[in-house]
Amino acid sequence: MAWNDLAKLWHDTTVDYCDVCGNLLIARFWGFVSAATGESKRCCDERCERLYYRLREIDGNAQAVPGGISGDQAEAKPR
Amino acid sequence: MDGAASGGAVDRVGLTLLYKRLRNICDEMAFAMMRTAYSPIFSEGLDFSTLVLDRNGRLVATAGINPAMLGASLYAATWIIREVGQENFSLGDVFVHNDPYRGGSHMPEHMLVTPVYHDGELAAYVGNIAHLAEIGGMAPGSFAATATDVFQEGLRLPPTKLFDRGEPVRDVWRIMLTNHRTPDNTWGDIHAMLGSLRVGERRLADMLSERGVDGLNEAFEQIIDYAEAYMREEIRRLPDGIYTGEDCMEDDGISDRPYWIRSRIIVDGDELIFDYSRSDAQAVGPINAPYVVTLSASLNGLLYVLARDVPVNAGIVRPVRVVAPAGTITCVKLPGPCVGGQTEFQPRVMELVVGQILSQILPERASAASGNTSLNFLFGGVDPRNGEYYAHYHFEGMGWGGRAESDGNSAQIVPHANCRNTPVEIFETKWPWVHENYRLNDDSAGAGRHRGGLGIERILEVAGDVITVSALCERMKRSPWGIFGGSEGSRTNLEVSPAGSGDYRTFQEAFGLVSPSKFTNIRLHRGDRVRITSPSGGGYGDPLERDPYAVARDVELGFVGRSSARAHYGVVIDAKGDLDEEATTELRGRLADGVE
Ligand SMILES: [Zn+2]
Numbered sequence: 001m002a003w004n005d006l007a008k009l010w011h012d013t014t015v016d017y018c019d020v021c022g023n024l025l026i027a028r029f030w031g032f033v034s035a036a037t038g039e040s041k042r043c044c045d046e047r048c049e050r051l052y053y054r055l056r057e058i059d060g061n062a063q064a065v066p067g068g069i070s071g072d073q074a075e076a077k078p079r
Numbered sequence: 080m081d082g083a084a085s086g087g088a089v090d091r092v093g094l095t096l097l098y099k100r101l102r103n104i105c106d107e108m109a110f111a112m113m114r115t116a117y118s119p120i121f122s123e124g125l126d127f128s129t130l131v132l133d134r135n136g137r138l139v140a141t142a143g144i145n146p147a148m149l150g151a152s153l154y155a156a157t158w159i160i161r162e163v164g165q166e167n168f169s170l171g172d173v174f175v176h177n178d179p180y181r182g183g184s185h186m187p188e189h190m191l192v193t194p195v196y197h198d199g200e201l202a203a204y205v206g207n208i209a210h211l212a213e214i215g216g217m218a219p220g221s222f223a224a225t226a227t228d229v230f231q232e233g234l235r236l237p238p239t240k241l242f243d244r245g246e247p248v249r250d251v252w253r254i255m256l257t258n259h260r261t262p263d264n265t266w267g268d269i270h271a272m273l274g275s276l277r278v279g280e281r282r283l284a285d286m287l288s289e290r291g292v293d294g295l296n297e298a299f300e301q302i303i304d305y306a307e308a309y310m311r312e313e314i315r316r317l318p319d320g321i322y323t324g325e326d327c328m329e330d331d332g333i334s335d336r337p338y339w340i341r342s343r344i345i346v347d348g349d350e351l352i353f354d355y356s357r358s359d360a361q362a363v364g365p366i367n368a369p370y371v372v373t374l375s376a377s378l379n380g381l382l383y384v385l386a387r388d389v390p391v392n393a394g395i396v397r398p399v400r401v402v403a404p405a406g407t408i409t410c411v412k413l414p415g416p417c418v419g420g421q422t423e424f425q426p427r428v429m430e431l432v433v434g435q436i437l438s439q440i441l442p443e444r445a446s447a448a449s450g451n452t453s454l455n456f457l458f459g460g461v462d463p464r465n466g467e468y469y470a471h472y473h474f475e476g477m478g479w480g481g482r483a484e485s486d487g488n489s490a491q492i493v494p495h496a497n498c499r500n501t502p503v504e505i506f507e508t509k510w511p512w513v514h515e516n517y518r519l520n521d522d523s524a525g526a527g528r529h530r531g532g533l534g535i536e537r538i539l540e541v542a543g544d545v546i547t548v549s550a551l552c553e554r555m556k557r558s559p560w561g562i563f564g565g566s567e568g569s570r571t572n573l574e575v576s577p578a579g580s581g582d583y584r585t586f587q588e589a590f591g592l593v594s595p596s597k598f599t600n601i602r603l604h605r606g607d608r609v610r611i612t613s614p615s616g617g618g619y620g621d622p623l624e625r626d627p628y629a630v631a632r633d634v635e636l637g638f639v640g641r642s643s644a645r646a647h648y649g650v651v652i653d654a655k656g657d658l659d660e661e662a663t664t665e666l667r668g669r670l671a672d673g674v675e
Contacts, residue, residue, distance in 0.1 A: 013237055017370075017405035017410065017412070020402070021370075021401065021402050022370050022405045022407075023403075024180070024181065024182060026161045027161050051400055051402070055352070055354065058321070058345060
């Protein structure tokens with residue numbers, strides 16, 4: 001895990017997206033290798049790396065609950 | 080202003096005064112733009128934002144004009160600075176930028192940003208974002224509802240110098256003015272934006288002479304920290320959990336299928352995640368959202384229910400994460416088209432967040448769906464009165480959803496945008512249309528304890544030889560939903576009637592289009608008429624719980640018909656127009672029992 005330059009040529013006007021949140025990557029990115037899948041990820045910063053693992057953790061928990069819902073959902077429902 | 084983040088360099092009272100002063104600067108910048116713009120979309124519609132940013136480009140304050148631009152206000156300037164390099168800014172530089180692939184919301188919205196210096200030191204930035212009415216592309220008004228890539232949507236500008244050390248960069252101006260269909264408007268509107276920047280610079284200069292560069296930026300930091308602390312406190316009060324909901328865009332103008340937006344909100348202590356990763360892949364047509372639009376929609380929904388008084392700045396986004404994977408409808412990948420993401424997708428997502436998801440835990444802050452379309456109607460041609468080319472981007476008022484504390488507003492622009500209706504007089508002075516009718520669409524609102532607001536009906540007759548029209552709207556196939564027992568609102572309708580005929584048909588029927596709500600470059604001729612019916616809002620709560628006197632007043636005002644009062648609200652109005660209390664009690668009893 002480390003900061004990397006995007007290192008684009010001045011005439012390259014394409015854009016890059018964070019592999020975790022989808023946000024735009026400008027000038028540099030935070031790179032890490034997923035401990036779960038071995039894939040290389042390019043993301044906004046360390047927060048996005050933490051977000052990646054938090055979402056995996058949540059999904060791991062959520063799969064055990066019917067409908068993928070967990071937590072203290074209030075009884076009131078719309079409609 | 081008080082709370083966890085106060086104290087430090089500036090005391091609470093001082094911080095409040097300072098923030099109010101920054102808000103006033105933003106307001107003054109907004110008035111400067113409103114009073115000097117050429118296009119009614121600025122002067123009447125108020126489709127713009129004004130911003131004060133710290134020396135790193137972080138948002139410190141913004142005028143309460145157009146929340147739809149929140150995501151771009153938070154990120155676009157920071158990204159311009161990062162891409163250009165702070166060391167490459169100089170006194171008198173102005174950058175322009177409208178790239179939805181670099182933090183813009185959609186291409187018509189142009190951001191101008193300029194650095195502010197004090198004694199030769201970079202101190203802050205001021206900026207604004209405004210919707211230019213015409214920026215080229217495949218359709219007059221630059222809202223190409225059938226575009227299949229971003230190149231059809233107009234002239235795209237990455238961060239580009241418009242002024243270099245105070246001197247206009249003429250080549251850039253000439254490229255813009257050559258590619259826009261109404262260059263005079265572009266010239267006037269961009270100068271209105273420049274004037275607004277000058278106002279901001281002057282006012283910030285006063286503050287800098289009082290506090291210095293470091294002093295002012297320390298205060299900015301405190302204001303941002305305060306907003307973060309405020310948001311964390313509000314989020315902490317919510318029960319931890321995962322809350323889900325979904326809604327869809329009814330089509331993309333290219334194929335007749337819905338595109339689903341699936342959201343889950345994860346409340347996790349004092350942080351909150353919006354996760355859209357289960358949404359449909361990006362559409363072929365222009366209903367996709369750039370990342371900042373999805374961010375805007377999420378934050379606007381959150382602010383609506385949770386923190387209506389928080390200072391809107393870079394602090395509000397710190398405890399919030401938005402996951403919108405590139406290549407889905409929630410984060411369009413280059414070169415996907417996205418002009419409708421800002422006007423159609425954003426309100427859909429904001430109301431999904433408010434009325435379908437956070438309503439599960441905060442029903443008292445929720446509201447039913449509004450008409451939930453900006454109802455974009457675009458037109459252009461040559462005005463026979465002066466021989467000049469014109470083009471305009473028109474958005475329409477509609478009904479808002481009923482909410483816990485009141486009925487929905489009527490004839491108002493979609494809730495995420497705060498824009499104003501354009502008066503008939505302006506319409507007919509500026510463009511060759513004549514109004515036959517402009518009125519509330521009576522008896523259309525979703526019934527509820529608090530009913531939806533009413534949409535409008537507008538009938539326009541072509542008064543030029545030819546007008547080329549386009550449209551990009553929603554809610555022609557799916558009605559605005561009610562909540563907690565409230566009824567659905569009514570739908571959008573866009574119809575056309577040939578000259579001399581009294582018969583109206585949808586544009587889809589008349590011209591054999593794929594979509595009734597999204598089409599480009601239809602040529603209408605003198606005497607043809609267009610009927611725009613905007614949707615009404617859904618209702619909140621059981622209509623049988625509505626105060627019968629409120630229903631009687633609605634009947635008196637013509638907002639609700641007598642038969643609707645009876646059928647939906649169980650309210651009986653006698654021959655004199657007064658409420659019949661006894662008959663109403665009896666009828667409501669029967670309706671509640673399911674007998675009637
Ligand atoms: Zn990211």
